[in-house]
Amino acid sequence: MMARAVWVIARREVRTRLRARSFLVGTAVSVVVLVAFVLVQTSLFARHTDTRVGLSGQATAVAEPLRDEARSRGLAVSTSTVRDPAEGAAQVADGDLDALVTGAPGTLRVLVRDSVDENLRGALNTLVQKEVLRGLLATLDDGASPDDLLATMSDATVDVHALAAPDPTGDQRLVVALVLVVLLYMSLLLHGTMVAQGVVEEKSSRVVEILLAAVRPWQLLLGKVVGLGLVGLAQLAVIGAAGLVLAATAGALTIPAAAAGTLLWGLFWYVLGYLFYAAVFAAAGSLVSRQEETQAVLLPVTSVLVLTFVLAFGLLTRSPTGTGTAVLSLLPPFAPILMPARLALGTAPAWQVLLAAALLLAAVAALAWLGGRVYTGAILRTDGRVRVRDALRAGSRPS
Known part of the structure; x- marks a missing residue:
């Protein structure tokens, strides 16, 4: 029964997003932008x-x-x-x-x-x-x-x-890694923000009160996160696959097999990264009751993603095998973007990949529990912005 309730909510989110014209147009535009980015980056590296x-x-x-x-x-x-x-x-x-x-x-x-x-x-x-x-x-x-x-x-x-044998595909793999960084950053930011905006929209319109009469807060939260996560995963797969085919056809990509493997790794790390950030986005969204307040409450989360994006570009182009790059790619906030990029470059040993995944899974579990408490304690509060401390206290009470 609990799983069915979660699935009903997730299916509602999927249908709503996939039927939106903005989603279809955005996906098509993203494919075009991606191919253009590959062509530009390939040209730039050719003229390094x-x-x-x-x-x-x-x-x-x-x-x-x-x-x-x-x-x-x-x-x-x-x-x-x-x-x-x-x-x-x-x-x-x-x-x-x-x-x-x-x-x-x-x-x-x-x-x-x-x-x-x-x-x-x-x-x-x-x-x-x-x-x-x-x-x-x-x-x-x-x-x-x-x-x-x-x-x-x-x-x-x-x-x-x-020091090592020449790598004729090095520039191509770097372009693929940078493309993956852009895709993961945009997708995590976009769909994480969607989670927060959806929470605020339901809270401000009092729809959440009707929904919580039928399901428990954690079921509503999980259903929303799962639904939007599936949409994000599908969109990322479509954009990545279409971009890969078009770039290879245009001659801008000469390592399609390696790029396809990189895309699969990117989808795996997207799932982990989305679960990590979605819990925080949802909890942050539950703290406010108006869309106008959303940007301010999301600033700390989006700042971490922006910092990760900037660091990834700088480190991958200047010091892809450096100690700093390796250390940051192990830390949960940075791993969803940096680790798959290092895999694309072939610079991440297996033990680091496993360690980063284990640390990220542990962080996902911790944030899911913490974010769930904040969401539960704040989702029905419409009397202004809720403090995190108050939400945690209210969320810890038995329902």
């Missing part, structure tokens, strides 16, 4: 021009010539001095540096994570050859022939070492 280079030892002498030579090739290089080569290698591994250059100006060595930018390689080769040329010019008077000089010059190239 921001390269961070660390210089250690004698190589610091080539800082300015390197920037000038790279600029002439259309590549913007920012240089920094690294005192300890081991520290520089760690920064390359973590993604804080794109390359570490060591050695004397005539015998430069460059360390990269998987592959070196060809414009950077060309700029370094030019610097090495210029330095070698200076030394060879001094030997011309000793009988060295021009042919010997040219042969030596052709062999003067920068020595490249990679």
Whole structure:
């Protein structure tokens, strides 16, 4: 009987949302925007021009010539001095540096994570050859022939070492990860807000009083959360699948199989993330009686989502394998967005995925209990904004 009541409420929410013209139009527009985003991001990464280079030892002498030579090739290089080569290698591994250059100006060595930018390689080769040329010019008077000089010059190239095998799909996977971040952020924010607005609407119109005459508060809350969650899941699946097919057809996506796997992971983490945030959105919505007050009461929750979105973009593009990225992806407020993005990049080990899921499930259980108490204690209060403390106290009383 209890499960049937929850399902009836959930089905009502699903039917109401799916029949809304705004839902259908919004879904279609989202698909178009998604494909455009993929095309733009793919183009931007194809023209990646921001390269961070660390210089250690004698190589610091080539800082300015390197920037000038790279600029002439259309590549913007920012240089920094690294005192300890081991520290520089760690920064390359973590993604804080794109390359570490060591050695004397005539015998430069460059360390990269998987592959070196060809414009950077060309700029370094030019610097090495210029330095070698200076030394060879001094030997011309000793009988060295021009042919010997040219042969030596052709062999003067920068020595490249990679920490890992080159990844030709790296940029594509990063684009997929960023697209997933956008989708999850928008979906969690949109449908979480819908939960809160639905609660406020029913409360302000006194419809909730009629509903609570037939069902218990937790059944009403669960039915609303489940119904809107199913709508959000379906919309995310449709947008993701349609965007994937269109992007692959347009040639903007060359790893459709990996992208499909990423979408499935995204749906899984969406469910966990939605359950985490929906309980908070519903509880927050029950504290007010007018739609005008909704934005203010939701500000703390939406701020966390916005912060997660901003951090995800910054960390994934600048330090995808960094310690900070890994730690934040384990924490429940950030895990629903950061962890699936790390999975898309292939940088999340299995134990971190399991730990993040376990922590998020525990947080979902705790927030469901806490949010349920707030909702129960505040949903029938229409005498202005309810304080959380009062709602918790009222919600703990036996009904």
